[in-house]
Amino acid sequence: MSEILPKASERIYAPYKINAVVEVLAEQGIAAQSVLAGSGLSAGQLHDPNALTSLRQFLTVCENALALSQDxxxxxEIGSRLHLSAYGMYGYALMSCLSLREYFRLAVKYRRLATPPxxxxxxxxxxxVTWRFPDRFVSPPSAELRQFLFELQLAITVTHVQEVAGFDCPxxxxxxxxxxxxxxxxxxxYLGCRCEFAQPETQLLYDSAILDRKPKMAHQLTASLVQETCDRLLGQAKISEGAxxxxxxxxxxxxGNFPSMEAVAERLNTTPRTLRRRLTLEDTSFQQILDDVRSTLALEYLQSSKxxxxxxxxxxxxxxxANFRRALKRWTGKGLEELRAPAVGR
Structure with a gap:
């Protein structure tokens, strides 16, 4: 199976990939502002936990890196530094999966969370077992950028498989x-294997004997909890296309740091009035969505944490x-004591 690609302009990604590009080029003596030129990003935003970026911005930064770097x-090098711990929920879902076969499946299922071009x-x-990367881009690149992105992806994939496995498996x-x-x-x-050029498609082939091996950080409860969160981010109708x-x-x-409607509208390059109208046409409102998100997270924290x-x-x-208790009652129809998992300490 393969994922549905996101829109190039959607600002839904933390800037971890962009930051890795900036760091590698900084070691080559290239200033961050040059690498970020035309992206609309500043160096300070790369370390802002609330900053969100788009695929278009990532591709712009990669184009700059291609033009600026002589190496x-x-x-x-960028791909070898993009560790799974930088990928948020996507990374945690992959690290905690129970077999490498499950890793391959989830890496595709949730890949939309990973800035995929x-x-x-x-x-x-x-x-x-074969990783295939079809030549179908969110935004058509030049031949040079196409090669850069495929080289980057190969290095990322090898890095991630190795990290999940915890044993030598090039x-x-x-x-x-x-x-x-x-x-x-x-x-x-960088890949630890031979490469065949002028082939029909970009691919990485692994020995299928690794598929049933248990990853070093496999954990049933963590895997279930994190995958549920990823499912909410991808699979439910409420996070489908549309405003x-x-x-x-x-x-x-x-x-935990929810932006206001005005801030969300700004990030979506629209006005609060237009965003409100678009949500009304979809039979919802900003407050309804915020309540749903808070309710979902509240239930998860109450039932799976201490x-x-x-x-x-x-x-x-x-x-x-007291306001939190009242909100829980309004959202779920139940009191706090009914919602707490019995096994979780208070």
Missing amino acids: PATPF FPAIWEEGTTT PLTARVPYARPPHAALYRR SGEVYRLLMAIP MSTDDIGMLLGFTDT
Whole structure:
């Protein structure tokens, strides 16, 4: 299976990939402002936990890196530094999965959360499992940027499989759809395998014997909780396409520090009045979406954590525990004691 690609202009991603590009080029003596030129981003935003970026901004930064860097190892180096811990819920879902087969499945299922410029597919054969990266981009790149992005993706994938596995498991073969470049030796250095050039498609082949191996951080409860959160971000109707989906994704991306309607409208490049009208046409409102997000998170915290009621209320933006209790009753029809999981301490 492969994921539906997001819109290039949707600002729904933390800037972790962009920050990795900036860091690698900084080591080459290239200023952050040059790498970020034309993206609409400042260096300070890369460390702002509330900053959200789009695929278009990421691609702009990659274009700049391609033009500014004289080192052909740049995309490989960026990919080798993009650890799963930087990917938020997506990364945690992959790290805690119970087998490498599950990792391959979830990496595709939730990949929309990972700033993907093109789709991914995985296929299990008798002796090999294959990562496929079709040549179908969110925004058509130049031939040079296309190669840069495929090299970056190959390095990212090898890094992630290795981190999840926790044991030495390089790919068997890499394949790319362009001619052998002068820096072909870098493929073996960073990917740990031979590479075949001028192939029909970008691919990474692994030994299928790894699929039933247990990842080093596998954890049943964590996997279930984090995957439920990822499912909410992707699979439910309330975060489908449309204005309501965009608002849901923004609010779920930074739980505990919910932006105002005015701030959300600004991030969506629209006005509060237009956003309100679009939500009304979808039979909802900003307040309804915010209440739904807070209710969902409240239930998760109450039933799966040992946080106090005061802490949960404060995390969800309530300054008074009594107001939090009343809101819970309004949202669920139940009192706090009914909602707390019996096994969770108070």
